[in-house]
Amino acid sequence: MARQAPNLNTLKSNSFCGVKRLMSPLTNTEIKSAGWTPAERPNNYVEDSSEGWMQDASMFLKVNHMIVSGPAGTGKDDLVKAFCHAFNIPCKRFAFKQGTSPTDWVTRTTLVSVDGGTETKEVEGELLKACRGVTCKRDFTGATPLQLSESIKDMEGNGYTVINNDGMLTITVPGVVIFSDADRALPDMLELLREAVENGKEMIANPIEGGLFKVLPNTRFYFTANSGADGSEGGGNITQMKDSSFLSRLIGIYAPPPTPKFERMVVQAEFPQFDTDQVKLLVDCNRAIRKVAEEQDMGLEITLRQAKQWGHACLLVMNDLGITDFKKALKRSFVTIKGHLNMKHNQNAFEGAIDPYLRSDVVDAQSQSSSDVCPIDL
Numbered sequence: 001m002a003r004q005a006p007n008l009n010t011l012k013s014n015s016f017c018g019v020k021r022l023m024s025p026l027t028n029t030e031i032k033s034a035g036w037t038p039a040e041r042p043n044n045y046v047e048d049s050s051e052g053w054m055q056d057a058s059m060f061l062k063v064n065h066m067i068v069s070g071p072a073g074t075g076k077d078d079l080v081k082a083f084c085h086a087f088n089i090p091c092k093r094f095a096f097k098q099g100t101s102p103t104d105w106v107t108r109t110t111l112v113s114v115d116g117g118t119e120t121k122e123v124e125g126e127l128l129k130a131c132r133g134v135t136c137k138r139d140f141t142g143a144t145p146l147q148l149s150e151s152i153k154d155m156e157g158n159g160y161t162v163i164n165n166d167g168m169l170t171i172t173v174p175g176v177v178i179f180s181d182a183d184r185a186l187p188d189m190l191e192l193l194r195e196a197v198e199n200g201k202e203m204i205a206n207p208i209e210g211g212l213f214k215v216l217p218n219t220r221f222y223f224t225a226n227s228g229a230d231g232s233e234g235g236g237n238i239t240q241m242k243d244s245s246f247l248s249r250l251i252g253i254y255a256p257p258p259t260p261k262f263e264r265m266v267v268q269a270e271f272p273q274f275d276t277d278q279v280k281l282l283v284d285c286n287r288a289i290r291k292v293a294e295e296q297d298m299g300l301e302i303t304l305r306q307a308k309q310w311g312h313a314c315l316l317v318m319n320d321l322g323i324t325d326f327k328k329a330l331k332r333s334f335v336t337i338k339g340h341l342n343m344k345h346n347q348n349a350f351e352g353a354i355d356p357y358l359r360s361d362v363v364d365a366q367s368q369s370s371s372d373v374c375p376i377d378l
Contacts (some may be wrong), residue, residue: 011151017085018049019058024088024173026136031090034134035126036175036187039084039091044269047082048262053255058083060251062159065197067182067223070255073303076224080178090175092130096185102127102192102310103207107299122208131196131204131215133161133174141167159218174219183225190246191292228254248274258304260287266304271311278326281357282311285330288353289337296349300340310337 012023028038048054057068057079068076077093084091094105105127140148152162152169161172165277182190195212196204202215229247260268263283268274274282290302313333314326323329331354338350 011154014086015109016083016353017047017055017058019055021062021087022154023086024090024092024158024160025138025171026088026134026173031134034090034132035129036090036092036134039081039089041082041085042078044266045078045082046262046266046269053253054079057253057255060253061176061220061222064199064251065221065223065249066251066253068253068255069183069225069228071257071303072226072301073305074255074258075304076255077178077180080176080222084176090130090134090173091178092126092175093178093180094127095180096182096189098188101132102185102189105155106192106204107206107208107212109208124333127177128204130177131202131213133172133216133219135170135172138171139167140169140170143167161217174216176220176222179221179223181225182223183227187243190243192245193221194249197246199249211278223250229250255362260284263287263304263307267307267311270308273315274311274326281326282307282314282330284288285357286310288357289350292349292353296346298341298346302337306337310334327358 011025012025015021039362048209052069053068054075057066061080061083067266068079070076081091083089094102096102105125107125107128108123109120110123112121140151143151148164148167152164155162155171160173161174163170179185179193192205192207196202196215200217202219203212203219204215205212229244229252260283263286264276264279267283268279269278272278286302286304286307292298292301293302310330310333313330313336317323317329317333318326321329321332323332333355334351338347341347341350
């Protein structure tokens with residue numbers, strides 16, 4: 001492992017969502033060589049530094065492992081990616097889905113060719129590697145005793161493991177391991193991680209030989225889910241019941257639907273070419289159909305994802321069809337949203353929700369041609 005020249009400036013700090021932390025001294029090369037991918041800040045990411053779930057998650061992740069639950073599209077996964085980017089922390093993501101075998105994340109067996117034959121070999125999985133963090137060496141021999149002592153204290157206070165050999169420091173930085181869609185995991189999938197999330201006693205089971213692998217102290221496991229321990233408020237998500245004893249080992253953070261103001265900030269960041277009135281119109285229309293979808297239990301979640309999709313579709317209409325009127329372009333591109341619905345009365349309900357904003361005559365035209373819609377409903 002290559003040593004780097006003395007540089008006390010490797011101990012820089014940064015702020016994310018109002019939370020100030022030390023940045024790790026790792027280089028991208030060191031992170032990649034250890035099998036990780038350097039964290040990237042999601043495109044056009046918007047931080048919320050006010051007192052809320054983003055700040056809570058960023059602050060309390062230092063204390064313990066965490067599950068962040070809430071409606072789809074609230075940015076639960078993006079938050080931790082941006083957090084790791086801000087503080088230069090290695091992160092690795094795993095997702096629970098059908099056909100997933102979490103035991104393979106730890107270790108698995110494979111056949112290898114040996115002397116013209118084959119033999120079984122045990123191969124380490126990506127999760128096991130992630131539980132070791134990333135190690136680097138830094139030369140602090142040029143520092144004064146006080147500088148060295150303070151630097152080590154700061155790093156250990158940030159959760160790093162530091163070994164001092166006369167000013168040559170071996171620093172191991174723990175990573176953040178992301179588990180998306182934890183509420184889609186079957187009970188046996190999470191069972192593998194039960195001891196891994198026992199704060200201060202983190203171990204992970206060897207699924208082949210038995211026994212336990214030690215997890216680097218201060219490694220953090222970050223789970224996301226659309227439902228809480230008490231279920232979810234509809235939305236059409238397929239979720240599993242959660243084990244209360246597993247949840248009791250985690251900090252729980254609820255990510256609520258974003259406020260109109262924050263939605264406008266996100267949409268404006270995504271579409272700098274839109275003026276403030278256009279952004280407000282898109283957000284208002286998106287929130288209007290969300291309200292209808294929830295009230296009528298359509299099984300469709302309307303989130304910021306749809307607002308972004310709708311905005312990009314609107315731009316395409318303006319560019320490809322030459323429609324310069326923003327309201328008309330927004331109305332024309334609405335087919336990309338209502339296309340999720342097959343039932344005419346649901347489509348009409350969506351059209352009716354945006355009609356006051358777009359002054360659309362679509363509802364009236366469709367209603368007049370439909371003999372199976374009650375005039376009172378219109």
